[in-house]
Amino acid sequence: MLHLLIITLLAIVIAKQPLFNELGLGSLPLAIVLGMLSGAFFRGLGFASTDSTPSTSSLFCQQKLLRLGIILLGFGLTFQQVAQLGWQALVIDLAIITLVLLIGISVGIHCLGMSRELAVLTSVGSAVCGAAAIMATEPVVKGGHRQVSVAVATVVLFGSLSLLLYPVLFTILHIPSEQYGIFIGSTVHEVAQAVAAGQTIGPEALQTAIMTKLIRVLCLAPVVIALGLLLFRDKQACNESKDRSRKLPVTFPRFIGFFVLAVLVNSLFQLPEAVHGVISLISQFSLTIAMAAMGYNTRWSTLREAGLKPILLAALLFVLLISTGLSLNLLLYA
Structure with a gap:
């Protein structure tokens, strides 16, 4: 557990440095990279077990603290934020999320021959909010920390x-700053990356980029629920029992319900700034240490075995994000 705390604190400190801050590399992707490097280093020296089964403390971080961090993210969002940008921003976000998920999952499974779990995790990271979306979807997908690590790598x-x-x-495009900020928020993977990209354009672009990106984050709950209903209703246990006609009930991730409740509370009540600061700090720490544990338990052989398929899928979705987002922005804000 101590090594995970050290990795977490180091990732948070590095993320605050000007260079990494300008690059939009937040503590989450940094933590998983540092975790992977340290895990490989200690296993190479024989100081860490080569067993692929995560320790109890790692599982606690990857599961319990992850869910806590996602729930607390809700206190940074309000339903009122959706209304401030107009219906166009909401339509753009919903269209991009839907299109990226449909094309990403279909191409990943049917064209690239990827597993359903990895195709979904890679697609949801591009469609919604990067690493946080991947981690939130994993309890429904049940892809395991190996596939999560591969999907997060594509986001980074x-x-x-x-x-x-x-x-x-x-x-090149000469689009007004506020409109370009909406384009950034509706297409960039991570919240930190949206902030960094908006800052390079100007304060107007920064504000609209953040607001548009937060709308995508708000879509996290319905996306996870929809994926569970549509793609993961039939559990592996049905196949193992050779009873293909029996469908197990959908497991509703309770932490998603608490996430929505947190957004509702933040929308109805104005919490003190000090409370928001503490909640944000706990959320960042919880998500970062979950990423550190995920990275530490990842084997480089896993990434090599994944091959080029996840990279090819992520590249396709990257082009799709930019082209579709730009087209919709020019169309709806013409």
Whole structure:
């Protein structure tokens, strides 16, 4: 447990440094990278077990603290934020989420031959809110920490690439800053990356980028529920019992319900800034240590075995995000 605390604190400190802050590399992707590096280092020296089964403390971080962090994220969102940007931003976000999920899952499974779990995790990371969405979807998908690590790696790669591309596109397209901020928020993977990309354009773009991105984060709960209903209703236990006609009931992730409740409370009541600060700190710590545990338990062989398929799928979704998001923004805000 001590090594996970050290990785977590180190990731939080590094994420606050100007260079990493400008690149939009938040503590979550940094924690999983540091966790992977430290895990490989200690296993190579023989100081850590080579057993693929995570320890009890790692499982606690990956499951319990992860859910706590996602629930607390809800206190940073309000339903009123949806109304401030107008119906266009909501339509753009919903259209992009739906399109990316449909194409990503279909192409991943049927064209690239990926497992259903990995295709869903990779797609949901691009469609909704990066690593946090992947981690929130895992309890329904039950893909395991290996596939989660691969999916998060694609978010880090293409989310970072977007930070180099978006300022260049702004100089070429000559779109008003506020509208370009909506384009950023509706297409960039991580919240931290949306903040970094918006800052490079200007204060107007930063504000609309954050608000649009938060609408996508707010869609996390219905997306997870829909995936559970549509894709993971038939559990593996049905196949093992050879009773294919029996359908097990959908397992509703209770922490998603608490997430929505947190958003509702924050929408109805104005919490003190000090309370928001404490909640944000606990949420960041919980999510970061969950990522650290995920990275620490990841084997490099897992990423090698995954091959180029997740990268190809993420690249396709990256192009889809930019092209669709830009087209919808130009169409609806013409």
